[in-house]
Amino acid sequence: MSRDVDANRHADANRHAEVIRNVNVEHVVVRYEPDDLPRQLVRLAARLADGAVLDRWRAVDRSAHAPHLVAVPDETGEDWRAAALVTARPGTAYLKIVDTVGEVTGAVRAVEAEARRRGLAQLKWEGWTASREDAAAAGFTPLNAPLSQSEGAKGPATGHVRWLHDATVAGSAEPPYYGQTTHFTCGAVTALVARAHAGTLPRQALDRQAELTLWRDATNFNACEPVGLGVALRRAWPASPVTVHLDTDRPVMLDHLPEADQDWRAVLQRASRAEAERVGVPVDPSRLSLTSIRETLAAGRDHVLLLLSLAEMQGFDVPHWVLCHGVVPGAVVIEDPWANAATGDTWVDAHLLPVPDAALEAMAAIGPEGFRGAVTMGS
Known part of the structure; x- marks a missing residue:
């Protein structure tokens, strides 16, 4: 694996984007700042009329979960073909794709490459815009729908998971998900x-x-x-x-x-x-x-x-x-x-x-x- 840090080629000059080449998957990792979006993302969303996705990304303060953009540059290196908003709880071994913008397959492959580079165990993908077909094509398994969601936390109706190792998950049968309905149960x-x-x-x-x-x-x-x-x-x-x-x-x-x-x-x-x-x-x-x-x-x-x-x-x-x-x-x-x-x-x-x-x-x-x-x- 080779790594190349280039703050000017693939993102705004003050963003210090990291360009990563890994197993022929080149991707850009940029800190997500909702009030200062990279011009490449804004142009990509405008071309695709995906403003609603960006509005959802800004709807909550995700800063506690290290939000970042994983993007795929186009042939010129001046724009992006695809991007994903990625977050994760601190102290865990997964990345979560909130949404992708642009070429779905390319965005997901880039996030997978980033997760493997970090040695993580798992990818998740929220079902706001992800279709079951796209998720399956990328190697994800649908999660069973939750029986309830915890108080105040209204997530997507669907979600998907992909494990990033060959070993069997001991205790792998999926439990039901039930969100506690109070703060104390x-x-x-x-x-x-x-x-x-x-x-x-x-x-x-x-x-x-x-x-x-x-x-x-x-x-x-x-x-x-x-x-x-x-x-x-x-x-x-x-x-x-x-x-x-x-x-x-x-x-x-x-x-x-x-x-x-x-x-x-x-x-x-x-x-x-x-x-x-x-x-x-x-x-x-x-x-x-x-x-x-x-x-x-x-x-x-x-x-x-x-x-x-x-x-x-x-x-x-x-x-x-x-x-x-x-x-x-x-x-x-x-x-x-x-x-x-x-x-x-x-x-x-x-x-x-x-x-x-x-x-x-x-x-x-x-x-x-x-x-x-x-x-x-x-x-």
């Missing part, structure tokens, strides 16, 4: 999706009533802490093996609250521990390692509900439950029941989301003391 949703993925809960039973009913049984007001969630899962599915992994014996997820509010929630957490002992839910005090998570998922028997901080992926340090259900080389595949509409994040980002091992290790350190909370759940 992530724990309940991840558990329900795990049951549906395991085939022990009909997909049509994954609805708001099920979400709120399980949350009500598991909540420590408003969040679900690991032991309370494990106990609620045992009550809901008595025949399924459940183990809580929590490497601290103090009450958790309370540091942001006033002392008086911490006190009564701590009483409830101690009651959950007593109930776990009574009903036979093991609470493992050792730290659940990423190696153990990968081995559990690769074996295909259990799901791992993992507590993460959203500081890296979303920019705020809030504990949040996700479902770990598959592994690929170098990354764990998760389901995130929440998407941040304010950043252009949609269910397409949150579904089948690969997170590199090192990033997941860091995200799973919660609070000032960096505890790790998880629940493993068998069929």
Whole structure:
């Protein structure tokens, strides 16, 4: 692979576009600035009457997800034949095509070349303008439509995925995507999706009533802490093996609250521990390692509900439950029941989301003391 940086040939002089030649796919990578679009993109959109696409790109502030343009120059080097707006959550191993403008095949090939250059695991493509035929021709598989979308995050009706390695995705059967309908029911949703993925809960039973009913049984007001969630899962599915992994014996997820509010929630957490002992839910005090998570998922028997901080992926340090259900080389595949509409994040980002091992290790350190909370759940 050869690389050539040329700020003047393929983009406005102040953009510092990077021209990349990789396996005969020459493409240009330009930082996306909605108020200062490259003249090549403006001319391309004008020729194709694609102004509505550019309006959608500007509709939200995508800056938190490193938005950039991947473009294919024409024969003269002065204009573009195709371009794609590409984003991704920080700390992840994928790129998402929001839309393409111009020659679809060329734009997608350029994004693929860029993703491979970065050593990423996956491409996603939102279905705003992508046809099923174009996506299939580019090697993408359609994603199953979401059962719900998280509060305020109205993404496209369709989406597509393409894995960029030859290895089989362990745990590769696609789970249903269900976006949490409140800001606090992530724990309940991840558990329900795990049951549906395991085939022990009909997909049509994954609805708001099920979400709120399980949350009500598991909540420590408003969040679900690991032991309370494990106990609620045992009550809901008595025949399924459940183990809580929590490497601290103090009450958790309370540091942001006033002392008086911490006190009564701590009483409830101690009651959950007593109930776990009574009903036979093991609470493992050792730290659940990423190696153990990968081995559990690769074996295909259990799901791992993992507590993460959203500081890296979303920019705020809030504990949040996700479902770990598959592994690929170098990354764990998760389901995130929440998407941040304010950043252009949609269910397409949150579904089948690969997170590199090192990033997941860091995200799973919660609070000032960096505890790790998880629940493993068998069929």
